[in-house]
Amino acid sequence: MSEGPASPAQALAPTPPMGWSSWNSFGRRIDERLIRDTADALVESGLAAAGYRYVNLDDGWQAPSRDAFGDLRPDEGRFPGGLKALGDHLHSKGLKFGIYTSVGRKTCEGFPASYGFEEQDASLFAEWGVDYVKDDFCGGPPFWCRYNFWPWWDYRSRYTAMSRGLRSTGRPIVLSLCNWGFGRVWEWGGEIAQLWRTTFDIWPSWRRIMGILDAQRGLERFCGPGRWNDPDMLEVGVAPLTLEESRAHFSLWAILAAPLIAGNDLRSMSPETLAILANPEVLAVDQDPAGLQGTLVSDPRSPLQAWSRRLHGPGERAVVLLNRSKAARSVEVSWPQLGLRGPARVRDLWRREDLGAFDGRLSLEAPGHGARMLRLSGAQEC
Ligand code: GAL
Numbered sequence: 139m140s141e142g143p144a145s146p147a148q149a150l151a152p153t154p155p156m157g158w159s160s161w162n163s164f165g166r167r168i169d170e171r172l173i174r175d176t177a178d179a180l181v182e183s184g185l186a187a188a189g190y191r192y193v194n195l196d197d198g199w200q201a202p203s204r205d206a207f208g209d210l211r212p213d214e215g216r217f218p219g220g221l222k223a224l225g226d227h228l229h230s231k232g233l234k235f236g237i238y239t240s241v242g243r244k245t246c247e248g249f250p251a252s253y254g255f256e257e258q259d260a261s262l263f264a265e266w267g268v269d270y271v272k273d274d275f276c277g278g279p280p281f282w283c284r285y286n287f288w289p290w291w292d293y294r295s296r297y298t299a300m301s302r303g304l305r306s307t308g309r310p311i312v313l314s315l316c317n318w319g320f321g322r323v324w325e326w327g328g329e330i331a332q333l334w335r336t337t338f339d340i341w342p343s344w345r346r347i348m349g350i351l352d353a354q355r356g357l358e359r360f361c362g363p364g365r366w367n368d369p370d371m372l373e374v375g376v377a378p379l380t381l382e383e384s385r386a387h388f389s390l391w392a393i394l395a396a397p398l399i400a401g402n403d404l405r406s407m408s409p410e411t412l413a414i415l416a417n418p419e420v421l422a423v424d425q426d427p428a429g430l431q432g433t434l435v436s437d438p439r440s441p442l443q444a445w446s447r448r449l450h451g452p453g454e455r456a457v458v459l460l461n462r463s464k465a466a467r468s469v470e471v472s473w474p475q476l477g478l479r480g481p482a483r484v485r486d487l488w489r490r491e492d493l494g495a496f497d498g499r500l501s502l503e504a505p506g507h508g509a510r511m512l513r514l515s516g517a518q519e520c
Contacts, residue, residue: 150312151332152363153425154397155270157192157236158185159371162340162401166198166247169216170224177231179404186233188416189425190400192270192312193228194236200249209262210239210250225267236270237263241296241317242277253277253296260303260311268311273300273331275317293317294326301330314368314397324357328365333397340370342379344507347387348462354394354431355438361395361431368397375402375411382508385488388414389458389511392424393432393447419487420511423447423456432456435475442504444471453478455514456487461504469510470501473517482517486510 158176160168177193180186199221201211212221225235239259240251252259252273263271275293297315304311315327315334327334337353340346350369357367369391374384391398400415407415432447441462446455455476459469473479481497488511495516504510 150310150364151366153427153429154366154395155192155312155314155333156189156398156421156425157194157234157270158190158400158404159192159194159196159236159272160198161196162342162371162373162376163403164198168195168198170219173224174227176404177228177233179407180233181231183404183407183412183416185400185404185412185416186231188418188421190398190415191232191234192236192399193233194238194270194272194399196238196272197240197245197247197249197274199237200245202249204250204255208255208258210255210259221266229267234269235267236272236312237266237268238272238274239300240274240276241293241300242275244277246274246276251277252300256296256299257303257306260300261307263304264307264309264311268309270312270314271300271304272314272316273297275320294321298330319353324360324367328360332364333366333368335368335370337369340373342373342376344379344383347373347379347383347390351390351394352438355434358431358433361429363427363429366395366397367431369394371399371401372415373401374414375400375407380507381410381414382505384411385414386458386460386507386509388417389420389488389509390445390460392420392511393445393456393458395424395426395429395431395447398424417487417490419485419490419513423449423487423511423513426450426456432458436471442467442469444469444475446471446476448477449513451515452519453482453515453517455482455517457500457512457514459502459504459510459512461506461508464506466503466505466508468501469504470499472499473497474520476514476517477520478514478517479520480516480518482514485513485515487513 313331428450436444445458
């Protein structure tokens with residue numbers, strides 16, 4: 139880990155951003171009441187104190203057209219108080235304000251987007267007190283979207299224009315690129331943004347989550363403090379994912395050093411869902427200051443997998459034993475797979491208990507479509 143002074147980009151997101159976004163549970167059906175109630179729930183549930191700070195309005199906040207000055211504006215019926223007031227409210231609760239736009243002429247839901255207006259939109263966002271901008275990829279290609287303009291020949295320069303626009307406001311604003319992994323965004327995203335989506339959208343399906351997980355392999359080296367691969371927002375607590383599936387999904391996102399943007403309805407979440415999102419030991423893995431992305435250390439063709447992440451401090455590892463099959467099975471990992479030797483203390487991060495000392499290998503039963511998550515300490519690096 140480099141201990142030098144953080145660059146300005148790193149300082150914006152030295153660890154993966156954490157928060158909530160409206161999209162996964164509400165789609166375009168969002169309004170001021172929902173956002174205020176969600177902010178209350180974030181604070182009252184303890185999630186804000188656990189690190190979930192960004193409250194992100196995704197697609198659907200906009201009025202159908204720009205105003206007479208060419209400015210974006212919120213839908214008046216659903217956001218009667220305006221977004222400056224909403225941002226002030228979020229800030230007064232110790233939260234941060236995130237907003238959404240797209241690189242083309244229209245967002246995926248057909249609202250006005252930022253093509254050619256990057257500087258103007260960036261300064262408007264800054265006036266509203268925005269702290270985080272998600273810049274989507276619609277505009278849009280006919281085979282993805284209903285809109286027939288896709289700035290495919292210059293989307294990198296449009297993203298760069300938004301990045302410059304945000305920077306020139308002088309306000310620290312995180313930029314999240316959402317071009318679904320196109321153009322090997324991980325290779326250049328870090329020059330202009332703090333995080334970038336690596337795949338097309340997530341939905342609350344075990345199969346989909348496993349597919350996204352597989353797509354993260356090979357991207358490890360592009361991740362680090364201030365620059366994060368984003369496997370998409372969380373579906374923890376979103377039906378029909380089961381509790382075990384949610385727990386495994388969350389364990390894996392933590393091993394990947396992924397941004398943790400909750401996508402469930404916080405106003406009505408169960409205590410079990412809250413316990414997943416708020417588990418301090420799993421969050422500590424996600425937020426580990428070394429910022430190294432974990433990786434698969436076992437056979438990719440097997441449904442029983444071991445994922446390992448190096449944490450700061452010699453011999454420190456987080457391990458997820460993943461069972462992708464339907465029935466409970468034992469999952470094994472050996473020290474050579476983890477790059478360790480000698481005895482290690484093993485802690486179970488979901489049961490919150492020490493399992494004792496292990497040497498050389500470890501095998502634990504994991505539930506079907508589920509995972510065990512561990513932290514190993516004290517072994518030697520090899
Ligand atoms: C998709 C994006 C989703 C969501 C949606 C809004 O392109 O990947 O995360 O933002 O657009 O329309």
